[in-house]
Amino acid sequence: KQTLIEVRDLKKYFKVGKKQILKAVDGVNFKIYKGETLGLVGESGCGKTTCGKTVMGLYPATGGQVFFDGVDIHGLNKKEKKEFTRRAQIIFQDPYSSLNPRMTVADIIGEGIDIHGLYKGEERKEKILELLDLVGLNKEHSLRFPHEFSGGQRQRIGIARALAIEPEFIVCDEPISALDVSIQAQVVNLLIELQEKKNLTYLFIAHDLSMVKHISDRVGVMYLGNMVEFATSDVLYDRPLHPYTKALMSSIPIPDPKEEKQKRRIPLEGEIPSPINPKPGCRFAARCKYATEACTHETPGLREVEPEHFVACHRVEEIGE
Numbered sequence: 001k002q003t004l005i006e007v008r009d010l011k012k013y014f015k016v017g018k019k020q021i022l023k024a025v026d027g028v029n030f031k032i033y034k035g036e037t038l039g040l041v042g043e044s045g046c047g048k049t050t051c052g053k054t055v056m057g058l059y060p061a062t063g064g065q066v067f068f069d070g071v072d073i074h075g076l077n078k079k080e081k082k083e084f085t086r087r088a089q090i091i092f093q094d095p096y097s098s099l100n101p102r103m104t105v106a107d108i109i110g111e112g113i114d115i116h117g118l119y120k121g122e123e124r125k126e127k128i129l130e131l132l133d134l135v136g137l138n139k140e141h142s143l144r145f146p147h148e149f150s151g152g153q154r155q156r157i158g159i160a161r162a163l164a165i166e167p168e169f170i171v172c173d174e175p176i177s178a179l180d181v182s183i184q185a186q187v188v189n190l191l192i193e194l195q196e197k198k199n200l201t202y203l204f205i206a207h208d209l210s211m212v213k214h215i216s217d218r219v220g221v222m223y224l225g226n227m228v229e230f231a232t233s234d235v236l237y238d239r240p241l242h243p244y245t246k247a248l249m250s251s252i253p254i255p256d257p258k259e260e261k262q263k264r265r266i267p268l269e270g271e272i273p274s275p276i277n278p279k280p281g282c283r284f285a286a287r288c289k290y291a292t293e294a295c296t297h298e299t300p301g302l303r304e305v306e307p308e309h310f311v312a313c314h315r316v317e318e319i320g321e
């Protein structure tokens with residue numbers, strides 16, 4: 001397997017007022033292999049979106065490194081940065097606000113082509129029509145404006161815009177959260193189809209656990225700025241080991257209770273604590289029924305508890321499945 005992205009001890013802190021520090025991402029490590037989808041899940045405020053934006057260089061990292069094809073993106077010069085933005089793109093959560101309302105669909109999709117000088121004249125026109133077709137829209141749509149489209153269609157325009165400059169890597173930042181449930185699967189299936197056709201690599205960030213399972217090869221679970229569990233999608237959903245992941249997975253509704261083994265729902269009690277000046281120790285301790293004294297002062301690191309399955313919990317062996 002070839003690594004496309006490597007994130008090492010990534011930190012992104014924000015200053016809040018004069019003395020407070022919000023540790024949105026606090027020492028996260030992972031790799032994304034070429035052609036795979038890495039899912040990132042967790043409740044809102046866990047840092048997954050900040051993580052995606054820092055990986056894209058949209059936020060400068062407070063600490064740590066992000067390597068794209070072996071090169072640290074935070075040390076790029078202007079020219080190299082432009083090349084990186086051609087090879088790596090982001091699709092945003094809100095298809096309503098991420099498209100310029102005064103631009104036609106053709107201009108929205110063509111903008112990146114122009115910035116990077118990829119195609120001109122007739123070739124440019126053809127490329128735009130080809131992209132519309134690729135995402136399931138037709139050529140009559142090219143001269144219309146974003147407000148004339150539904151949420152699902154707008155997200156298709158956003159996908160066409162990202163694909164226009166032929167990237168290798170796309171951060172999909174909650175691409176389906178703002179869409180009707182009936183449309184969500186269509187957009188996810190389109191992303192899967194495009195990945196196969198174009199050999200794309202995705203970082204797929206979402207809080208819909210079923211959709212993440214459907215699209216991802218491997219999944220990381222974030223909690224309050226930390227990665228608490230990381231495994232292949234099948235293993236993580238069938239056999240979660242971290243107490244937080246167990247609770248999260250037990251909340252997924254089972255489509256047909258007769259066919260699948262009935263899972264016991266584990267309640268997730270209490271609110272997610274504030275990421276401002278977090279307490280030392282395991283960040284999940286305040287909500288964890290297995291917490292001991294040691295958990296409140298020693299921060300657990302991610303450990304490989306079985307091949308390709310990483311868990312950050314002091315007591316993972318005692319808790320069992």
Ligand code: SF4
Pocket residue numbers: 242243244282283284285286288289290291292295300312313314315316
């Ligand atoms: Fe719970 Fe302790 Fe494990 Fe954290 S380290 S998840 S508090 S048992």
